[in-house]
Amino acid sequence: MLSVAEAEKIILNLIHPFNSEQDxxxxxxxxxxxxxxxxxxxxxxxxPHWHSAAMDGYALHYADLVDLELNLEACQFAIAPTAIAAGHNNQLTLGNREAMRIFTGGMMPLGADTVIMQEDTEVVMTEAGKFLKLKAKPTQGEYVRRQGExxxxxxxxxxxxxxxxxxxxxxxxxxxxxxxxxxRQPKVAIISTGDELVSLASFAKTAHHHGTLASGQIIDSNLHALAALVTQAGAIAIPLGTVADDRQAMRELFQRAIAEADLIISSGGVSVGDYDHVEQLLESLGADIHGRSVAIKPGKPLTVATISKPAHRPIICFGLPGNPASAMICFWRFIRGAIAKLNGANPREWVPQFIQAHTTQDLHSQGRRETYLWGELTYVKGKPLFAPKQNYSSGNLVSITSTKAIAVMRVHQTYVPQGDQVLVMVI
Missing domain, CATH: 3.90.105.10 (Molybdopterin biosynthesis moea protein, domain 2)
Structure with a gap:
């Protein structure tokens, strides 16, 4: 049985990113x-394309302030007759000790290097005309967006x-x-296996006749959940449907997946039961098996395989457990990063994001496998808080709804008391 870290390393080593020329x-x-x-x-x-104003105000030449020795009472500028608005191709020149009205985004006039915002100015009337009086000293270059900045x-x-x-x-x-x-976006084929499964489409067609499922049947939710996760990961989901535990029917569906996709995700049929055929089927199709189980809870029976394809990169196959929570945990922990690497994303996206958070309740695990407990993540005064769900059955899809984070309890870690920090994988 592989550790989680070993499984992650094997999976990422199998993935070769798309080529920028061919893909x-x-x-x-x-x-x-x-x-x-x-x-x-x-x-x-x-x-910016040119020097422009970052604030409504007046454009001026800072050296004129120095000439006036920073005496604001005596620091008056003649107001130019033209105002500059954004979007106007102005080739205006600022005169000596002159200020020009300018609005945000307006092109700076030649000779101006500073903008003083209008709140720091006052227009005064004198016998000689209108002048601009400064109420505060600007810094040189203030409120100017420089060309190429x-x-x-x-x-x-x-x-x-x-x-x-x-x-x-x-x-x-x-x-x-x-x-x-x-x-290009990776193409991911999705297959659900199991005699107990009824496709949602089939149920919708017959529901008005029966009104309910037959005994022992369940609706295939994994096909839809995994397709949504694949799309969310930036790939193209190809939901190939639901197939019973029939070797020939499964073989035909897997062969179609190999022909159409870069990556295959199946759910169900990977444990050790009499009806778990996926691993044997993959081997019969020429697959190399790189992993059969991982020390993770939920999600232990995880098959990782590759199938060679002429003139094409190997097809990566993931056989996930049929239980919905197990399938989704495995996707978040391993497959999402594999899709990111295949898709040529930055290496930081190849692995999940982990943070430390304080748990709002006691957390427990058996400690034999790395245990993943789903819940919600909130922040109080900047401190991350993890609130666990109440039911951790791997078959309970309802409990995993609204999941924003997953607490990770390491092997041999059996208890984290309320208020203590725990490692959390952010979804």
Whole structure:
């Protein structure tokens, strides 16, 4: 039986990230959310494009303040007749001891290097006309966005492997780029196995006739939960459906998965029962088995295999337990990171994020395997608090809803008292 750390290492070593030349595509940035950059992106121009005002106020030449020896009472500027608004291509020049009205985003006039915000000024009338009086001394360069202050033309904006979020997409748009080269999304086939399973589609078609399930039957929820997790991880889910414990039917479905997908996830049929056929089926298809069980609770019967495919990278196969909580724990702990690596994501995404949190209740485990207890994560005055659920049956899908974090109790750790810290995997 593999330890959790050993299983993680084996899985990640089996994954070879997509190649930026063979496994990439050009897309519009409007379709780029959560996609992974295949290449570096360099800025086409300086940002900002020109010197501009960061505040409504008046543009002036700081040296004029020095000339007046910082005597604010005597520090008066003539007000230029023209005001500068954002979006106007002004080629204006500031006169000697002159201030020019400017609004946020407005292009700085030639000769100006400082903006004093309007709240620190006062317009006074004299016999000679209107003048600007300063009520506070600005610092040189204050409230001015300098050309190229954010990024220079030719500088790298984003590196290959960056996952695109809203801010990254906005920055790409700001440099005038409407398309990006991204790695293609992995295709993940999902199969549920078991005589007891009824597909949701089949049940929906017959429910008005029967009104309930037959004795011993359960609706296949794993297909839908795993498909959602795959999509959430940035891959393309291919739910191939529910199949009974029939060797030939399973073989045909797995062969289809091998033909269509980069990665296969099956649930059920990986324990040691008479109807657990997945591992033998994979071997009959030429798979190399790299792991059969992991010292994790829930999720012990976990099969990890690879199937060679001509002119293609090996297909990675995960045989998960059929119990819903076990399947989801295994996905969060192992498969999500595998998809991230395959997808070319930054290495920090290959492994789960762990933090220390204070538990709101006592935590218990048998200590024989690394135990995962699901719950909710909240923050009180910046301190993370883990609130465990009440029922940890691996078949209880209801109890795992709204899960935001999972407490991890190490091997031989049997008790964590309320208020103590515990290692928590953030979902």
């Amino acid at each position: 990439s595509e050009l897309i519009e940035i409007s379709q780029g959310l959560q996609r992974i950059l295949a290449t570096d992106i360099y800025s086409n121009w300086d940002l 954010y990024i220079k033309a030719g500088d790298k904006l984003l590196g290959a492997g960056t996952r695109l979020g809203a801010t990254e997409i906005g920055a790409i748009a700001a440099i005038g780029q409407s398309q990006v080269q991204v790695l």
